[in-house]
Amino acid sequence: MARREAPAAGPGSRALVVDVIRSAVAISRVELADLTGLTAPSISNIVRDLIADGIIHEVGSADSLRGKPRKLIAINPQNRFGVGFHLGPETVTCVAIDLTGGLIGREMVPRVAGALPEQLTERFDDFTAALDLPRDRIEGLAVVAPASCPGDAGPSFDRAALSSRLGLPVIAENDAAAAALGEFWSRRVSREQSFGSIYVSTGIGAGFVFGGALFRGASFDAGELGHVSIDYAGRLCPCGNRGCVERYASMAATAAAAREIPALRPVIGAATTDSIAYDQVARAAVNGNRTAFEVIDRAAALLAVAVTSMVNLLDLSRLVLTGPGVALAGSIYARRLREHLERTAHARLRHPVAVELSAQPRDAAGIGAAALVVQASIAPGHTPGPAT
Numbered sequence: 439m440a441r442r443e444a445p446a447a448g449p450g451s452r453a454l455v456v457d458v459i460r461s462a463v464a465i466s467r468v469e470l471a472d473l474t475g476l477t478a479p480s481i482s483n484i485v486r487d488l489i490a491d492g493i494i495h496e497v498g499s500a501d502s503l504r505g506k507p508r509k510l511i512a513i514n515p516q517n518r519f520g521v522g523f524h525l526g527p528e529t530v531t532c533v534a535i536d537l538t539g540g541l542i543g544r545e546m547v548p549r550v551a552g553a554l555p556e557q558l559t560e561r562f563d564d565f566t567a568a569l570d571l572p573r574d575r576i577e578g579l580a581v582v583a584p585a586s587c588p589g590d591a592g593p594s595f596d597r598a599a600l601s602s603r604l605g606l607p608v609i610a611e612n613d614a615a616a617a618a619l620g621e622f623w624s625r626r627v628s629r630e631q632s633f634g635s636i637y638v639s640t641g642i643g644a645g646f647v648f649g650g651a652l653f654r655g656a657s658f659d660a661g662e663l664g665h666v667s668i669d670y671a672g673r674l675c676p677c678g679n680r681g682c683v684e685r686y687a688s689m690a691a692t693a694a695a696a697r698e699i700p701a702l703r704p705v706i707g708a709a710t711t712d713s714i715a716y717d718q719v720a721r722a723a724v725n726g727n728r729t730a731f732e733v734i735d736r737a738a739a740l741l742a743v744a745v746t747s748m749v750n751l752l753d754l755s756r757l758v759l760t761g762p763g764v765a766l767a768g769s770i771y772a773r774r775l776r777e778h779l780e781r782t783a784h785a786r787l788r789h790p791v792a793v794e795l796s797a798q799p800r801d802a803a804g805i806g807a808a809a810l811v812v813q814a815s816i817a818p819g820h821t822p823g824p825a826t
């Protein structure tokens with residue numbers, strides 16, 4: 439393969455260097471130059487600035503074939519923090535992470551009625567004080583919420599007002615996109631991979647990270663996997679289309695399907711919400727209840743059809759299943775998806791498509807929000823979130 443031209447060091451170089459160090463865990467300056475294509479003097483300068491800023495540190499040395507041991511550098515995790523809030527219909531999940539995506543604190547509180555900026559400011563102060571996080575080492579706050587349907591206004595707030603209230607940068611994003619960046623960051627996925635994540639919740643979303651940056655589309659609306667149709671004459675969807683996979687495989691749709699089956703009534707019991715009913719069915723499915731398994735497995739099989747279209751369209755190489763919908767029965771979804779991709783993915787003979795399960799599916803959106811803050815701070819240059 440022809441050697442790449444050494445790119446000139448520019449505004450994106452620092453983000454590139456941080457990203458390569460992050461995914462390598464520990465790396466020498468020589469390897470950094472090889473992997474980024476930047477010149478040795480550019481690497482020296484960028485590394486020196488990053489060490490001075492406390493973002494990376496030296497972590498020992500490795501033997502070198504040319505005699506002198508090479509010093510290894512790594513992200514300095516404990517030095518700065520990102521905070522993310524995930525707004526659910528009834529709850530706010532608050533998360534703080536370090537620079538490598540390690541969880542520092544997590545708290546879920548009821549979402550109370552009232553003006554959003556005041557509530558969020560108060561929540562931020564309480565949460566960070568409880569964790570004893572020094573204000574000058576918090577890089578900002580990201581607030582994420584489910585993407586709204588066309589014409590349906592989601593939770594909105596004045597981002598500039600909140601930012602001036604807190605004295606910190608504030609980012610807004612949809613939950614599925616944020617979850618993708620969180621998985622990318624904390625799994626140390628390389629920026630060379632075409633990475634996607636599938637977020638199964640009361641709706642279904644997806645997020646993509648290409649070249650280290652979240653892919654957002656023309657209006658920050660990329661990743662509407664839930665509105666990929668699997669049946670042109672299928673169920674009508676509020677988006678205007680028919681057969682959207684969300685109408686068959688979201689937590690809400692699966693809970694509705696389970697409620698129709700008399701044998702599952704004792705499993706669902708007096709569950710008040712779709713999320714609770716779904717969790718009861720998912721728990722029964724992995725505990726050997728055949729009927730419950732069939733309901734979840736059918737949802738997984740239908741989702742696999744839509745995900746395969748997404749994988750084919752974007753030639754993805756690595757996928758993570760995340761969100762509250764895969765917290766209890768994620769293995770059923772992963773098995774179906776792997777089987778389907780192995781048989782039908784268009785690029786299957788050229789490369790495998792890895793399917794992984796999130797380690798923290800219920801908190802993935804909150805963790806992702808905090809990761810957006812960390813990325814914006816230490817690997818800047820990627821596009822900001824939508825205006826709110």
Ligand SMILES: [Zn+2]
Nearest residue numbers: 665675677682
């Ligand atoms: Zn739809």
